Amino acid sequence: MIVPVDITHVLPIAVEAGVRILEVYQNEDMQVNWKADASPLTLADRRSHEWIAQSLRSRYPDIPLLSEEEEALEYQQRRNWHTLWIVDPLDGTKEFIKRNGEFTVNIGLVHQQVPVAGVVYLPVHDIAYVAQDGWGAYRLRECRQVMNRIQSVDDFCRYGEKLPLAGTHERLTVAVSRSHMAPETAEFLAALERNWGSEVHPVTLGSTIKMCQVAEGVVDLYPRHGPTMEWDTAAGEAIIRYAGGVVIQATDRRPLTYNKENLRNPHFLALRPGFAHHVLP
Structure with missing residues (x-):
């Protein structure tokens, strides 16, 4: 399909959101509040959301937006949204509060x-993962320095690294959530070891960084059995998809879908490019 946006215009929006997040990150007072679902909300979440929502609506006024930090419209009002932005202004707020650097702008x-384009930006590391249908997925380092030079896909080829970066591994490497490890995930890992025939090597990470590591090929898969919402995965799935990997439901192996009536994701598995599906439990 022809994507109705140029993702090179979205990268600066994500990077500037990251700059605004870092201003709060480096301040003593993060102004932490708690939402009804017991998840944290900081001043950085709000500032990032305000900037992203304003910027996307200004540049793309005909494309509606679904954001974690904005009350979603009723399904009857958005069911005919064929194209939309799905945004998490600060994914990994718990990691942000811990100041461990493992948070992203999605x-x-x-x-x-179906995700057709995405940007995942890591403000502390100044790294972006960018993908778009038709030209693949890239990792871009030192974004704040080179961002103004990115005007086209050719520039991503010049300044970025095409994903995946890594190939097969001697041992099975699995990304697991730092803050949301579910009992079902431990059971899945045990079954995976039995199928694989050797020990599984878990890597603990926060936020959408796990999905980016899958796209890179650094880890083989990321099983998620805990609760997630569409804004937690849309951008990350785009990076995996256009790097050549897949994200599938854990139970029936069907693809995830977006802008559903219920915005909660089913449990899922994110698999690196070329991963051998036959070892899955």
Whole structure:
């Protein structure tokens, strides 16, 4: 399909959101509040959301937006949104509060319930993962320094690294959540070891960084059995998808879909490019 945006215009929006997040990150007072679902909300979440929502709506006024930090419209009002932004202004707020650097800015574009483009930006590390249908996925380092030079896909080829970066591994490497490890995940890892025939090597990470590591090929898979919402995965799935990997439901192996009536994701598995599906439990 022809993506109705140029993702090179979205990268600066994500990077500037990261700059605003870092201003709060480096301040003593993060102004932490708690939402109804017991998840944290900081001043950085709010500032990032305000900037991203304003910027996307200004540049793309005809594309609606679904954000974690904005009350979602009723399904009857958005069911005919064929193309939309799905945004998490600060994914990994718990890691942000811990100041361990493992948080991201996620901007995904979805068309017909499928991610077709995405930017995941890591403010502390100044690294972006960018993907778009038709030209693949890239990792870009030192974004704040080179961002103004990125005007086209050719510039991503010049300044970025095409994903995946790594190939097969001698041992099975699995990304697991730092703050949301579920009992079902431990059971899955045990079953995976039995199928694989040797020990599984878990790597603990926060936020959408796990999905980016899958896209890189650094880890083989990321099983998620805890609760997630569409804004937690849309951008990350775009990076995996256009690096050549897949994200599938854990139970029936069907793809995830977006802009559903219920915005909660089913449990899922994110698999690196070329991963051998036959070892899955």
